[in-house]
Amino acid sequence: MALNRKIAYIDLTSGKIETGKIPIEMRKKYIGSRGLDAYLLYNHVKQGIDALSPDNVAIVSAGLLVGTPASAACRIHVCAKSPLTDRYGSSNAGGFFAPELRWAGFDHLVITGKAPKPVYLWVHNGEIEIRDAKNVWGKYVAESQQAIRDELGDRDIKVLTIGPGGEKLVRFANVMTGLKNSAGRTGMGAVLGSKNLKAVAARGTMDITLAHPREALDYNREFTTQITSSKVSQTQGRLGTPFIFGATNTQGLVNTHNSLLTQLVDSDAVEAEAIDEYITGMASCWGCGVHCRGKFVIPEGPYAGTYDEGPEYTHQVSYGSITGCRNTIAILEGTHLTNMYGIDVLEVGNLIAWAIELSEEGILTKEETDGLELTWGNHEAVLEMTHRIANREGLGDILAEGGFRAAEKIGRNSIDHFIHVKGMGQMNSDEKATPALALNIATSSRGCDHLRSRPAIDLYHLPEDVLRKIYGQPVQYDGPLTSDYRDYEGKSWPVFWHENCYMAVDSLGICKYHTTFLGATHPNFEEWSKLIYLIAGLEMSPLDIWTAAERTNNLERMYNLREGMTRDEDWLVDRYFDLPNVLGIPAVRGLSIDREKFKKMIDEFYQYHGWDENGVPTPETLKRLEIDKEPSHML
Amino acid sequence: MGKVLILDYDKCTGCRECEMVCAIQHEGVSNPARSRIRVIKKEWEGKYIPVTCQQCETAPCMAICPVKAISRDQSLNRVVVNYDKCIGCRMCITACPFGAMLFNGLTQKVMKCDFCDGDPQCVRFCETKAIRYAEPIEQSLDKQVAVADKFIAATQNAAAAITS
Numbered sequence: 001m002a003l004n005r006k007i008a009y010i011d012l013t014s015g016k017i018e019t020g021k022i023p024i025e026m027r028k029k030y031i032g033s034r035g036l037d038a039y040l041l042y043n044h045v046k047q048g049i050d051a052l053s054p055d056n057v058a059i060v061s062a063g064l065l066v067g068t069p070a071s072a073a074c075r076i077h078v079c080a081k082s083p084l085t086d087r088y089g090s091s092n093a094g095g096f097f098a099p100e101l102r103w104a105g106f107d108h109l110v111i112t113g114k115a116p117k118p119v120y121l122w123v124h125n126g127e128i129e130i131r132d133a134k135n136v137w138g139k140y141v142a143e144s145q146q147a148i149r150d151e152l153g154d155r156d157i158k159v160l161t162i163g164p165g166g167e168k169l170v171r172f173a174n175v176m177t178g179l180k181n182s183a184g185r186t187g188m189g190a191v192l193g194s195k196n197l198k199a200v201a202a203r204g205t206m207d208i209t210l211a212h213p214r215e216a217l218d219y220n221r222e223f224t225t226q227i228t229s230s231k232v233s234q235t236q237g238r239l240g241t242p243f244i245f246g247a248t249n250t251q252g253l254v255n256t257h258n259s260l261l262t263q264l265v266d267s268d269a270v271e272a273e274a275i276d277e278y279i280t281g282m283a284s285c286w287g288c289g290v291h292c293r294g295k296f297v298i299p300e301g302p303y304a305g306t307y308d309e310g311p312e313y314t315h316q317v318s319y320g321s322i323t324g325c326r327n328t329i330a331i332l333e334g335t336h337l338t339n340m341y342g343i344d345v346l347e348v349g350n351l352i353a354w355a356i357e358l359s360e361e362g363i364l365t366k367e368e369t370d371g372l373e374l375t376w377g378n379h380e381a382v383l384e385m386t387h388r389i390a391n392r393e394g395l396g397d398i399l400a401e402g403g404f405r406a407a408e409k410i411g412r413n414s415i416d417h418f419i420h421v422k423g424m425g426q427m428n429s430d431e432k433a434t435p436a437l438a439l440n441i442a443t444s445s446r447g448c449d450h451l452r453s454r455p456a457i458d459l460y461h462l463p464e465d466v467l468r469k470i471y472g473q474p475v476q477y478d479g480p481l482t483s484d485y486r487d488y489e490g491k492s493w494p495v496f497w498h499e500n501c502y503m504a505v506d507s508l509g510i511c512k513y514h515t516t517f518l519g520a521t522h523p524n525f526e527e528w529s530k531l532i533y534l535i536a537g538l539e540m541s542p543l544d545i546w547t548a549a550e551r552t553n554n555l556e557r558m559y560n561l562r563e564g565m566t567r568d569e570d571w572l573v574d575r576y577f578d579l580p581n582v583l584g585i586p587a588v589r590g591l592s593i594d595r596e597k598f599k600k601m602i603d604e605f606y607q608y609h610g611w612d613e614n615g616v617p618t619p620e621t622l623k624r625l626e627i628d629k630e631p632s633h634m635l
Numbered sequence: 636m637g638k639v640l641i642l643d644y645d646k647c648t649g650c651r652e653c654e655m656v657c658a659i660q661h662e663g664v665s666n667p668a669r670s671r672i673r674v675i676k677k678e679w680e681g682k683y684i685p686v687t688c689q690q691c692e693t694a695p696c697m698a699i700c701p702v703k704a705i706s707r708d709q710s711l712n713r714v715v716v717n718y719d720k721c722i723g724c725r726m727c728i729t730a731c732p733f734g735a736m737l738f739n740g741l742t743q744k745v746m747k748c749d750f751c752d753g754d755p756q757c758v759r760f761c762e763t764k765a766i767r768y769a770e771p772i773e774q775s776l777d778k779q780v781a782v783a784d785k786f787i788a789a790t791q792n793a794a795a796a797i798t799s
Binding site: 067068069096103142146178179205206207208209210213216217220221224228280281282283284285286287288289290291295307309 | 645648649650651652655656659660662663664665666667668669678679680681683740741756759760762763
């Protein structure tokens, strides 16, 4: 059954492995994957530990509907204390690993301690084995996966692995599967590396039985069509996420030159159309009809002839606007480097852009950049710096520590130029003109990121009655909603709504591109309620799912508060308030975020959560959500 | 002549949805080990090849079966296994040139594509139409149209070269 996958506790220090069932009550309260991970992290990780010590706990998990007809139900989630931010660490990837983990019998792997030498886990048909990784350690991401397949003699093994970045404890290293699927944010790869855990390999032939197979199939057809019939998904299936760049850059909503600007002018070489010249076709993650992964071969340079997948919007920005580069091949090469080393392209782009600004400002000297000409638009230097970060060479070694720690080492006023929230670098758009999106990044549980509560459809100028239809369920909302993305009023509720939507979709293990993220008509709570019933036989109303998401979002919040987080961390850097847009369409020029109005938005946002003015859940909220006795150590 | 499965390898994005729906249709469970179709993936090269029974007219599996458990069902243009006769010797797997006759370790029987009795679920769920259920002539027609397009383009290029 979709409900009978197990949880395993693996202590790498002692080699002891225990497995157990996940009680149905825990499913109803926390659903699975990211939701249950929030419970597990809060319960298993002690306050104040060093994220790169054996005390940290790495949790690898597959969602409740993974491996079933739920449309792109393929997501794997990795959770631990973040070595980048020292706050909540959480990241999610697609690909083919998560379904294989479920066919091998498991949903959650709770990994503690540190192995005495490099190892990998071999998970197969209900069994887990800790194996020597001597043939795998030191290898790049794709090579690592092939090496494990060769060693175990099964071409169908799926592997979740770290690359050299994770081995070298780059604090924003990815956990990856396949060529490009990356759990990239918050440095989960460094946590695995610190545990001497190179990879988790899975292979299984255990049935996932369905409660109502025939009806589930029929409903999947309907559910999938709801997604793939939309123009946005069709465009994404044709061009991948690079299609987003043109729309946002044209308006002036893209992080450019380390957030000094919001638009890359003369952007032809960075646009989706330029990249498309090199795309030979599209690839899918497991069970996905959107197929947004571009396939390409690098045509020239040191990696000429190399096949890889991507690039994403994030590569267009990191190897484009944020560093001021205009070279299509550099975007392809940057994609390959981040995939190969297993490092977060967002953080890489951010930190290099930051270093460029520091160089331009004279804060970093040429000696400190090891002779590298760090100037806007020098794509060769940006690619070289990517190598140096991954290999921890020179300035790269300092940047590999993440912005906060690097700023301490560089000193002077370098921190004032670092664009971040909670120590995690700015994601690739720029939200000076869009208060709702700014509220998302300021309050996200894992720092500056779009995948925790971004109301992306706020950019679509949807009519109010359409917004009301989306945001008025599964709980009633009668407050203001507006179509203008520059507004402050009526924007806090959508951010709260998306926070719960994304928590639920991550807990189910479905891709965000299959819910109300880029597609305004895509499925959410009501459709999931049907899916959960038909597939898992579990009766959860749309409101039950919403409440479970609220509960688990509160647990993520409680984790951060326990680590010492205060309201001050739900805030933006000064540049957001003090440096108005100078580029883009007339509607966004001259705009920056208004401190007072933004503070009011945060107040509203807290009120919707049932948090006090300090952003702390009130006792009534904890009681209402039945998490007033945490940690309860049920699992 | 009945319809056949037409596989267009260039259109396959490697999502393996066909494997899932096949297993659910036939066994009520999600498990690619129980699927009658299989996508062979060369993921480091980006090549994805769906493989399933070609429903041969002169089927080697049928010829080799020692108990005559395999026959052709002309009404649906398919090769079928009579499980009342099948002894599970797996000779058909040996004989099949496509690897499309499979062995279900859980039921200890061979298994193969049966066109879902005329409504193939792999076709129903393939978003890119990499698998179609159509008359065999359509497969040739597609290729003929592609050749025609190439021919037209070539003559236009030639004409442009002469006139320029």
